[in-house]
Amino acid sequence: MIRKFTILCVVMLLSGYLKAQLSSERSAWSSLSKQKWVRAHEQLKKILEKDSANAAAHYVMARYFFAPANPQFHIDSAHLHATASLHDYSRLTSKQREKMKRFPLDSIIIIRLLEQVDSAAFHRAQQLNTEAAYAYFIDVFPSAREHSEALKLREKAAFAEAQSIHTHQAFSAYIYKYPEGSQVAEARSLYEKLLFEEKTRDKRLESYDIFLRVHPQTTHRKEAEQHIFEIATASGTIESFRNFLQRYPQSMFRERAEQILYYLQVEEPPAQPLQGNGADSSRVYTSLPRHYLVPFLQKNGYGFMDENGFDVIAPEVDELNDEYRCGNIDEDVVVLPGRVVSRNGTLVYKGEVTSVDDLGSGFLLIENQHCVKVMHKTGFNPGDPCVEDAKVLNGKLLALKKDGKWSVRTLTGLQLIPFEWDNIAYTGDVLIFQRNKQFWLATTETISAIANQESPRLKDAFEEVKPWPNGRIWARAGKFEGVFDQQLNVYIPFREQRLLPAFFGAQARIENQWMIYNAQGEYTEPYDTVLVSKPWAAARTQNKWRLLIPLQHLTARATYDSVFFAGTFAVGIRNDSTFIQSTEGKTLLKVKGLARIEFVPAQDSSAFFILDHADKRILYNHAGQKLFAVVYDRIHHAGKNIFVVIKRDKKGLVAADGKLLLLVEYDAIGMESHGTVSLLKAKKFGLYDVQRKKLIKPEYGKNLSLYNERILVALKNGSYGFIGWDNKPLSNFEFAEVQPWNDTLAWVKKNFMWMLYNLKTKKTQLDRIRNMKLILDKANERLAIVQQDNAYGVIHNTKGMIIPLNFSDIVNVGSPEKPMYFTEKHVEEASVFVVIYYNHEGKFLRKEIYEQDDYEKIYCSDHK
Structure with a gap:
């Protein structure tokens, strides 16, 4: 009756709570109320897997384990989750607690549950009525109301007994029996130590x-x-x-x-x-971004700020390396007098520094006159205080050298392999251990597993080891050679053989025969001779040749009397017939009798060949489709569907269908680029638009360049100007230099001065520019520092003036993509320099005022 009443109370209580809880917890309550124990437990597990700090879920889980009807009824688990619930509840904000009341749940409800669980646990101890049971109750349920009574029931135990037993249970019993005893501190220490050692004896x-x-x-x-x-x-x-x-x-x-x-x-x-x-x-x-640092000088001390002007390293540095003066410092650490500091201002190392080497994976090798030390960029030392050398093994492990021997540590500093190896190298995830001119192999995974008490497994000793293509490892022991993959599985079995790497895998010579291995480790039958020409292999046996495409398969479909290669095409000859094979393994063409094949390489993934047969020369594409008859001496693919044809050293342009696009009269024709080809004739340059079939005849002194789709830049009589595709001038030929800016404006140089020239109005919009230095030069964005007379400013190709033309000097101390401007105004009357830093948008960051000597300490003479 008591059991049924308890179940009824639990169900009623669960039903009441159910209405106010969120969906997932509500569903778990519902399952629990219906005594669907397995479903409730699975629901709660999923909730806690997603959010282990869930006060409500822990509370429901505690109720689950504390339901007497539950086959999984477990007081200890109920206590653990109730404790977790109370712990998580205590971390909630006031607002979250108010929301939790809708469950309903608050600290009083949780505490009441804990009290019930404690009482049940004490009742269990009373039923057992053993010293161990009371000790367990006191240890696991230290907050129970019955705690004092349990202590009294355990009074028969003594410290002498604990010493003789020498277990953590015995000392725990003494501590709780005599909390004020003279040896309780010693007992407590021994209890914790013995408990920890016993539970973690395997160190896993x-x-x-x-x-x-x-x-x-x-x-x-x-x-x-x-x-x-x-x-x-x-x-x-x-x-x-x-x-x-x-x-x-x-x-x-x-x-x-x-x-x-x-x-x-x-x-x-x-x-x-x-x-x-x-x-x-x-x-x-x-979230630490890859921002740069910029130095500044303040009260005779150097500091460093980020690209937003915030101080990262306080202005306390007496000296500044010249390499830092111009800013844009994107290294992870900054080497300063007597210390090394990270980009976020963390002190990495304090002391004398002779050199700093970046080992990778966040580690540095810092050397001074007395010591070589390995330090992480955030300031911790993962190994011995001083070593001889160090290196990172494939970004995953550390190798340290001391007293002439190498060891292996984890990135956290745990030693895996002691100092006992002459050298430790790696290729991919395979470590190569050397000692006494012999080599052992192990994967990084195998060595890392030593941390979890796994025994190190090293491959048998080899006399020679070296990396192979595709991450494989070749090894030799005596006359036996073989190859491993990155997991040290055997890729090519060890035997008396000579192995040669190949693009498809490997060739193996065994006695007087050859075998072919592909990337999967599959191999062919032995052959007398093997010829390799990517992507082909040709093999001969019994005076017959077979063509293979080893990257795809190792089985030959036909045999030939002889074979040869023409670029990516393979040619087989059998019974006075010529067969041209594609890389797909298909016969593209069969010609009666012997034929001459000429390979025509392409500018993309396709390829072409010319077949000379019966007084005919025909061009075919990579699929074996006939394009046109060749009546020229030579032919080159110029890109897309056009070809440069050559006859008597003169060149013309032909389409893929054989149609002549340009007469064979040019001295040179360039490759297709952006839909155009450059032309040269009689030392003059022209241009041809392949798509629009527009021709600008050669009459200019240099290659024409596209300013945009409508306008070209041309050189005539030693000066530049603008022309259209109709070859009509759009400006005078009067410029010494032209730089693109945007579709409307162009930088032009005339009489040693730059100016912004409007291509539409043919007027100057900005002139008297003595110097124009591009900071950023991309197709859609350009940025430049300009000097007009004696004033400097910054201009953007779409945003206009970023910094007005009123400074004595401007230097970019940031990056090209995100500049920071060091601007200076020299006040001659006061003999001072006013330095203002602006961000990439031209917004004020900070201002400093220097006298001549201090200004020279911070000024960067390298205009970026």
């Missing part, structure tokens, strides 16, 4: 993970979390760090993981944002 990730989940308040939490961090990320992959951050979002090593991950992502773009709950450090390292 799973054990540390379970230990923390069962004992979240352990004093060995940092040690356990460190082991979890080091093992979970031992592979050094981006995915391993992402998984760690998603699985352990509250770890005290979260920031370190984010730091390492950031630099791994920088070297393998695009970097993906992290998911899950974030601490402040997450925002720092996962």
Whole structure:
């Protein structure tokens, strides 16, 4: 009756709560109220997998485990989830708590549930009535109201007994029996130590993970979390760090993981944002953009600001390297006197610096007169304080050298392989260990697994090892040669043979015969002779030749008396007939008798050939389709569907259908570019529009260039001018130089001065430009620093003036894509220089006033 009454109460309570909860939790309540235990548990698991910090879901899960009718009734799990619910509830804001009341759920409801669970646990201990049962109750349910009573029931145990047993359970019992005892501190320390050692004796990730989940308040939490961090990320992959951050979002090593991950992502773009709950450090390292830094001088100290003008490194630096003076500093670290600082201002290293080498994956090799140190760009040292050398192995592991020997560590600093190897190299994900002129192979995955107590598995010793194409590894032991793939699976079996790499895989010579291996490791029967010409291979056996396309298949469809290659085409001869084969394995053409084949390479993926047979020369495309008869000495593909034809050293242009586009009278014809071809005749240049069939006859001193679709730039009598496709001038030929600006305006130089020339009105819109320096020169965007008389400004091809023409000097100290302008006005009367920094949009960032000496310390003479 009591059991039924309890079930009825639970169901009624669940029904009442059901109305106010969100859909997922409401559905779980509904399943629980109907005693659909499996369904309720699966629903709750999915909710908590998506959001482990869900007070309502943890509360429902606690109710699930605390329902007596549930076959999975489990007091400890109910307590764990109720505790988690209370913990997560405490982290809610006031607004979130108000919303949670609609469940309904508040701290009082959760505490009442915890009290009920505690009481049930105490009742269970009373039924068992053993010292261990009371000790377990006190350890797991320290907040229970029955705590004091449990202590009294356990008084028969003593510290001497705990010492003789020497287990964490025994010391735990003593601590709770004598909380004020003289040796309680020692007992507590021994309890935590023995508990941690016992639960993590195998030193595997799973054990540390379970230990923390069962004992979240352990004093060995940092040690356990460190082991979890080091093992979970031992592979050094981006995915391993992402998984760690998603699985352990509250770890005290979260920031370190984010730091390492950031630099791994920088070297393998695009970097993906992290998911899950974030601490402040997450925002720092996962959203850190690749902005540049710019130096500034303030009160005799150098500082650095970002492209938005915000101080990143305070103005406390006494000296500035000349390489930093002109800004646009996009390196990850800045080397300053006595220290190395990251781009976000973090101190990476403090001390004397002789040299800094970037090892990749976020690591630096910093050297001074006394030590060589490996440092991460965020300031931690992953290895010994001083080493001889270091390198990153395929971006995933670290190799350190000390006392002439190499070791392997994870990116977090955990040692995997001790200092015992003469050298450690890598090719892809395969590590090559060398000692005493012998080599051993292992994958990075195998070596990384050592962190989780897996035994290292090294391939047998070889006398020679070297990388092969497509990421494979060739190895030799005595007369035996073979090839591995990146997983160290055998690609070519080891035997007495000589192996040669090929575009399709490999050739193997065994005694006096050859075999062919394709990319999948499949191989042919032995042949007497093999000829290779990409994408073909020809093999001979019993005086018959076979054509193979090894990238596609290794089976020959026909045999020939002889074979040869013409570019990408293969030609077989059999019974006085000539067969032309395509790379698709088809016979494109069969010709009776012998024929001469001439390959005509194309500018794209297609190809052509000329067949000389029976006094005829015919051009065919890559599909074997006849294009036209060739009556010329030579023919070249000029791009798209046009060909340059040559006869008696004169050139013309022919379409794919054989139609003559340009007479054979030119000295040279260029390749098609943007729909046009350049022409040369009698040392004069012209231009032909292939699509519109428009011709500008050769009469100019240089190649004509397209200013836009309607206007061309031409050189005549030593000066430039503009013409149309009708070959009529659109301006005088009077310019020494022409630079594109936009469709309406062009930069032209005349009498040593630049000006903006309007192509429509044929008038000058900006003149007296003594100097014009392009900052950005793209097809749709151009930006320039200009000097008019003695005044400098910045002009954009579509936005107009960015910085007005009223400064004594302007230097771009930013990047071409996102400039920052160092502008200066010299006030001669006061002998001072007013320096104003503007961003790429011309907005004010900061102002400094310098005297002559200080100005020279910050001025960049390299105009960008």
